[in-house]
Amino acid sequence: xxxxxxxxxxxxxxxxxxxxxxxxxxxxxxxxxxxxxxxxxxxxxxxxxxxxxxxxxxxxxxxxxxxxxxxxxxxxxxxxxxxxxxxxxxxxxxxxxxxxxxxxxxxxxxxxxxxxxxxxxxxxxxxxxxxxxxxxxxxxxxxxxxxxxxxxxxxxxxxxxxxxxxxxxxxxxxxxxxxxxxxxxxxxxxxxxxxxxxxxxxxxxxxxxxxxxxxxxxxxxxxxxxxxxxxxxxxxxxxxxxxxxxxxxxxxxxxxxxxxxxxxxxxxxxxxxxxxxxxxxxxxxxxxxxxxxxxxxxxxxxxxxxxxxxxxxxxxxxxxxxxxxxxxxxxxxxxxxxxxxxxxxxxxxxxxxxxxxxxxxxxxxxxxxxxxxxxxxxxxxxxxxxxxxxxxxxxxxxxxxxxxxxxxxxxxxxxxxxxxxxxxxxxxxxxxxxxxxxxxxxxxxxxxxxxxxxxxxxxxxxxxxxxxxxxxxxxxxxxxxxxxxxxxxxxxxxxxxxxxxxxxxxxxxxxxxxxxxxxxxxxxxxxxxxxxxxxxxxxxxxxxxxxxxxxxxxxxxxxxxxxxxxxxxxxx
Amino acid sequence: xxxxxxxxxxxxxxxxxxxxxxxxxxxxxxxxxxxxxxxxxxxxxxxxxxxxxxxxxxxxxxxxxxxxxxxxxxxxxxxxxxxxxxxxxxxxxxxxxxxxxxxxxxxxxxxxxxxxxxxxxxxxxxxxxxxxxxxxxxxxxxxxxxxxxxxxxxxxxxxxxxxxxxxxxxxxxxxxxxxxxxxxxxx
Ligand SMILES: Cc1ncc(C[n+]2csc(CCOP(=O)(O)OP(=O)(O)O)c2C)c(N)n1
Numbered sequence: 001x002x003x004x005x006x007x008x009x010x011x012x013x014x015x016x017x018x019x020x021x022x023x024x025x026x027x028x029x030x031x032x033x034x035x036x037x038x039x040x041x042x043x044x045x046x047x048x049x050x051x052x053x054x055x056x057x058x059x060x061x062x063x064x065x066x067x068x069x070x071x072x073x074x075x076x077x078x079x080x081x082x083x084x085x086x087x088x089x090x091x092x093x094x095x096x097x098x099x100x101x102x103x104x105x106x107x108x109x110x111x112x113x114x115x116x117x118x119x120x121x122x123x124x125x126x127x128x129x130x131x132x133x134x135x136x137x138x139x140x141x142x143x144x145x146x147x148x149x150x151x152x153x154x155x156x157x158x159x160x161x162x163x164x165x166x167x168x169x170x171x172x173x174x175x176x177x178x179x180x181x182x183x184x185x186x187x188x189x190x191x192x193x194x195x196x197x198x199x200x201x202x203x204x205x206x207x208x209x210x211x212x213x214x215x216x217x218x219x220x221x222x223x224x225x226x227x228x229x230x231x232x233x234x235x236x237x238x239x240x241x242x243x244x245x246x247x248x249x250x251x252x253x254x255x256x257x258x259x260x261x262x263x264x265x266x267x268x269x270x271x272x273x274x275x276x277x278x279x280x281x282x283x284x285x286x287x288x289x290x291x292x293x294x295x296x297x298x299x300x301x302x303x304x305x306x307x308x309x310x311x312x313x314x315x316x317x318x319x320x321x322x323x324x325x326x327x328x329x330x331x332x333x334x335x336x337x338x339x340x341x342x343x344x345x346x347x348x349x350x351x352x353x354x355x356x357x358x359x360x361x362x363x364x365x366x367x368x369x370x371x372x373x374x375x376x377x378x379x380x381x382x383x384x385x386x387x388x389x390x391x392x393x394x395x396x397x398x399x400x401x402x403x404x405x406x407x408x409x410x411x412x413x414x415x416x417x418x419x420x421x422x423x424x425x426x427x428x429x430x431x432x433x434x435x436x437x438x439x440x441x442x443x444x445x446x447x448x449x450x451x452x453x454x455x456x457x458x459x460x461x462x463x464x465x466x467x468x469x470x471x472x473x474x475x476x477x478x479x480x481x482x483x484x485x486x487x488x489x490x491x492x493x494x495x496x497x498x499x500x501x502x503x504x505x506x507x508x509x510x511x512x513x514x515x516x517x518x519x520x521x522x523x524x525x526x527x528x529x530x531x532x533x534x535x536x537x538x539x540x541x542x543x544x545x546x547x548x549x550x551x552x553x554x555x556x557x558x559x560x561x562x563x564x565x566x567x568x569x570x571x572x
Numbered sequence: 573x574x575x576x577x578x579x580x581x582x583x584x585x586x587x588x589x590x591x592x593x594x595x596x597x598x599x600x601x602x603x604x605x606x607x608x609x610x611x612x613x614x615x616x617x618x619x620x621x622x623x624x625x626x627x628x629x630x631x632x633x634x635x636x637x638x639x640x641x642x643x644x645x646x647x648x649x650x651x652x653x654x655x656x657x658x659x660x661x662x663x664x665x666x667x668x669x670x671x672x673x674x675x676x677x678x679x680x681x682x683x684x685x686x687x688x689x690x691x692x693x694x695x696x697x698x699x700x701x702x703x704x705x706x707x708x709x710x711x712x713x714x715x716x717x718x719x720x721x722x723x724x725x726x727x728x729x730x731x732x733x734x735x736x737x738x739x740x741x742x743x744x745x746x747x748x749x750x751x752x753x754x755x756x757x758x759x
Contacts (some may be wrong), residue, residue, distance in 0.1 A: 121596060122603050126646040129592070146646060180620075181588055181649040305640035308633075 001171065005133040005164040006035035009097065012140040014039060015172050018068050020059065020428050022052035024079075026072025028112060029099030031164035044428065044457060046421070047449035049076050053083020054418050054447070055425030057092045058385060058408050062429035064218075066147050070097040074112030077158070078119065082415060084154050085123040089412025090239060091216060093152035095143045096124075103131035103160040116158045125153030133166040145177045150184030151303040152216060184302060188319035193327050195315045196274075196298045200230060200332070203272035203296075205340045208234040209255065209284075212411075213277010213301060213321045214243030220404050222325035223276065224248070230335045233344060235263045237278045238396055239411040246380075246400035252344065256284035257546045258393040261555050262347040264546065267292050268553045269343075275299040277321045280310035281412070286552035300324050364537045365513050367391055367466045371398040373516045374436065374464060382434045383408065383426045387419030387443030389473040391466035393542045395438045417446030423461040424454055434462070434524070441467040441493045448499065454529040455503045462523050463531045465496055468538045476541045480556065500531035509533045580609060581635045582661060582731045585624040585642060586616070586650040586740055593647045597624060604641055606630065610663075610728030618740055621649060625730045650740055654731050661731040664703045666691075667713065670720035671698040679719055686712045697722060705729075 003011065009032050013021070020042045025033045036043060046052040049071040056067030067087075071080050077098040087094045101110040117129045126146050128139040136159060143155040200206060214223050220243055227234050227250045234244045235255040244251050252263045264286075267273065273295045278284070285291045288310065297313040299306070300321055307316035317324055371394050374382075384399050385408040386392040392409055401407045408426055410418040423437035444465050454461055466472075475489040500507030506526045510519045510533070523530040543558035587593045594613060601608050609627040616623045628638065639651045654661075671679050676698070683690060683700050686708065692699035702712050706729060713724065733739065 117592065118595070121599055179646065182646045303644070305637075305644050307640075309637065309640075 001169070002167050003170050004031065004035065004167045005130075005136040005159060006031040007038075008133070008136045008168075008170050009140060009159070009164070010035055010039040010041065011170070011172060012137055012144070013041065013068065015174075016066065016144045018066070020044060021068040021070060022046055022055040022059075022425065023070035024049050024052060024072065024076055026076050026099065026112070028073035028101055028161050029070060029076070029097075029159075029164070031161065032070065032097070032099065032159070042428075044424070044453065046453050048447065049079035050082050050417060051421040051424075051447050051450045051453065053080045053094075053096065054086065054415075054421035055428070056094050056096075057083060057087040057090070058422035058425030059429045060087075060093045060152075061090075061408050062383060062405050062426045064405070065093075065429075066144055067092070067094045067425065068097065069094065072099045072112070073101055073116070074114045077114055077116040081119060081123065082417070084120055084156065086410050086413045086415040086418060087154040088123045088125070090410065091152050091212060092154065093148040094154040095140070095147050096120075096154060096156040097140075098156065098158045099164065100129065100158045100160045102162045104162075106131070106160065116156070120156050123154070124156045125151075127156040128158065130157060130159045130163050133163045133168045136163055137170050137172070141173075142177060142179065146179075146182065150182075151301075185304070185318050186302070186320040186323055188300070188317045188324040188327055192315055192317045193324070193331075196317060197328060197331055199272055199296055199298055199315060200274070200335075204337070205270045206230070206232045206272040206274060206337065207266055207270040207295075208232050209237065209267070209273055209275045209278050210234050210240040210243050211237045211276060211278025212239035212243070214240055215404050217277065217302070217321040217323075219277070219322035219325055220244070222322055222329060225329060226325055226332065229329070229332055231337045231341065232274065232335075233266065233341060235259070235267065237281070237284055237411070238409060240278060241396060241407040242401045242404045245402040247402055250341075252348075254396050256281075257286070257548070258397070258542050258544070259284070259546075260348075260397070261544045261557065262344060264544075264552045264555060265347050266344050267295075270295045273297045275301075275311075275313070276325075277301060279306045282310070282549075285310065286546045286550055286554075290551040290553075292552075363512075365511060365516075365535065366540055367394045367468070367534070367536045368398055369513050370464060370466065370510075370516055370534045370536065371395050371438065373513075374438075374520060375399045377517065377520045378434060378436070382406070382436045383423075383430065385409065385419050385422035385426055385435070385437045387437070387439035388414045388416045389440040389443060389471070390468070390476060390540070390542050391438050391440045391472070393473075394466070397542075399438075416440075416443035419443060420447050420454075420461075420463060421450045423463070424450060424457070424459065427459050427461050431459075435460075437461060437463045439463060439465055440472060441465055441469065441496075442471045442491055444496075445493065451500065451503045451505060451529065451531070455505055458528065460527065461529050463529070465531060465533050466536055467493065467496070467533050468536050468540065469493075470538060472540075473542070475539070476545075479539070479541065480545070481547070496531055496533040500529075504528075506530045507533065509535065511535045578629055578631050579655070580627050580629055581653055581655045582659070582729060583624075583626045583628060583635070583639070583642075584650075584652045584654055584731060584739060585626060585648060586618075587622050587624060587645075588647040588649060589615075589620050589622045590647055593622070594624075596645050596647060597626075597642070600641055600645065601628070604638070606634070606638055610726075612728045612730050614730070616740070618742075621740065625728070627729055652733075652739060654733055658734045659731050660734060661705050661729050662703055663706050663709050663729045664701070664727045665709045665713070666725050667700045667702070667716060667721060668692075668723040669698055669700060669716050670696060670722060672696055675719055679716070682712075682715050686715075688712065
């Protein structure tokens with residue numbers, strides 16, 4: 001059949017099962033937009049291309065399918081880049097389709113020409129510049145395949161306008177793709193699995209470090225079976241949250257810079273670390289020289305380049321985590337580590353009282369209150385997206401996630417502005433779910449224009465603005481490390497209630513703990529998107545904290561005071 | 573085992589012959605903070621494959637990292653470190669040297685000893701072509717220097733392992749990637 005390049009774009013998307021795309025039109029992708037009207041796909045018109053990228057990213061993380069965003073050439077494409085880099089750092093399977101100027105103008109600084117493949121080279125898993133209509137189909141098919149296989153990531157396809165307009169004979173070829181230089185290794189090698197099992201048999205203080213790989217490879221069941229059978233406790237990275245139920249007795253909690261003290265202490269004392277689909281980011285290791293000094297290390301990752309990158313390991317296994325755990329489970333015996341587990345419990349007892357659950361009961365509203373109450377109110381079942389900053393860390397600490405694909409946050413890049421668009425993307429992935437974006441007053445304003453997108457789409461997401469009047473996390477660093485010199489961190493915000501109302505949405509303000517519950521109920525009862533402006537304590541800090549580059553066990557602890565969370569049924 | 577000694581490594585990188593591949597490889601070196609000492613690209617016996625020979629300084633660990641990063645590039649088909657192998661390594665130099673009549677004979681003798689070739693002659697100068705390994709050319713340049721080198725260019729090395737086995741064996745379609753050095757199977 002003879003099709004235009006623009007039609008081929010939608011044909012491939014249809015074959016790939018794409019139901020929703022997020023994007024923004026312009027001169028260089030007009031043919032693609034024009035052809036779209038003939039295809040049964042839902043297009044979400046964003047207010048800024050960064051929003052489209054985050055929506056596609058979050059859509060992918062929640063649904064497990066490839067997320068798609070599109071933009072025009074030049075400024076459209078450059079606006080996508082923050083979102084592409086975010087998806088890259090967090091291994092999110094995404095395809096970005098950009099329009100490019102007519103091919104004979106490429107290289108002549110034409111109107112709205114930007115070297116998009118050049119700009120996105122280091123922030124994509126792979127990218128394509130397509131200048132001939134014959135290459136549109138093959139490039140897009142490869143893009144989907146590369147985006148979702150191996151270690152997932154963003155792939156960008158930049159299509160010249162004439163390649164969209166010209167026609168060619170084209171037929172979808174369902175045969176599996178074979179790329180000469182790209183063959184992800186899914187099956188682990190036996191010898192390394194054996195070595196790993198040997199180390200496990202010798203260990204007395206083993207600890208699993210569960211990363212996002214657990215979710216990306218759908219290894220939740222295998223991980224749980226593994227941890228239970230071998231009685232090995234599990235610590236999670238920020239992106240690993242949801243891969244292992246928070247309520248599971250073997251779950252220690254989050255590790256790293258704002259990980260709970262007993263978790264980091266356990267890592268430092270462990271004699272074996274089993275790193276499952278995580279990458280020893282500097283935010284989880286602290287000073288590498290003193291990191292887990294007594295531990296041998298087993299590292300399982302689909303990306304060979306992660307093995308021995310930050311931490312030298314004793315056994316490195318390249319493979320799909322789920323397949324690897326399945327192989328290991330065939331041989332893994334029941335083990336007992338009760339002495340070690342009791343020891344961790346003792347450490348937990350001491351630090352739990354201090355760092356996480358306790359804040360002064362001085363009548364103020366704390367972010368921790370809000371998030372704790374939100375957790376109880378939603379029964380822990382909401383999809384939570386966050387922005388970046390203190391509220392993100394508090395959300396990780398206080399919103400206890402039991403289910404996979406329910407916790408969506410920008411980890412690797414730490415992109416402010418992620419929260420609201422991510423919530424919209426998540427809602428499209430799971431329309432029936434209750435979605436809450438927990439955002440700071442700073443980050444919210446970076447992409448608040450997407451409220452308008454939510455309003456136009458008539459979808460319901462809930463935005464909890466943790467409004468402390470500061471760029472809180474930076475203010476915290478200034479408090480701790482720059483003698484409280486608050487350079488450029490106090491921030492004046494618009495009236496968020498009115499902002500919501502200006503969009504035809506519901507806005508609420510909460511200033512006292514007593515009013516949190518009622519506001520949450522109002523939010524749930526309302527039809528459309530709701531913004532709640534939580535006016536929280538302004539100079540609160542996230543504890544504990546490992547200063548950047550410090551030893552993992554040298555944490556700044558919360559000064560001992562009294563409880564924030566009342567005892568009894570309110571116990572976490 | 574790894575030796576923590578920095579030395580020049582000669583990597584052969586087979587890449588798909590597609591636009592932008594050189595940029596991808598070069599960009600990777602820059603982004604991951606590796607310094608390229610020399611880089612050459614050319615066609616191979618395999619249609620659609622180009623062969624880069626890259627000389628880079630680093631210890632064995634760094635080279636192992638670099639190899640893993642290179643494999644992350646979708647267009648990179650194979651990476652081999654020929655440093656610790658029996659290999660033929662060749663660099664080619666063109667050297668324009670001052671050669672007035674009084675020193676000309678002497679220069680010609682040096683060229684002869686090194687098995688170079690004179691490829692251009694004027695009253696006052698010669699262009700000499702020399703092929704050889706890096707040390708040989710370094711040595712030649714040192715000997716010529718006192719005569720007055722006007723201009724010089726070197727291609728950077730190309731390298732090939734000795735013996736009859738080919739570097740590239742097309743995969744038999746079992747879907748397995750070229751293994752990372754750490755993961756080479758023994759089963
Ligand atoms: C795009 C971007 N710019 C700057 C930063 C640096 N940064 C990290 S956290 C933070 C403060 C965020 O403030 P806010 O959104 O109010 O959240 P809070 O920390 O107060 O919860 C900043 C500026 C960033 N992560 N992303």
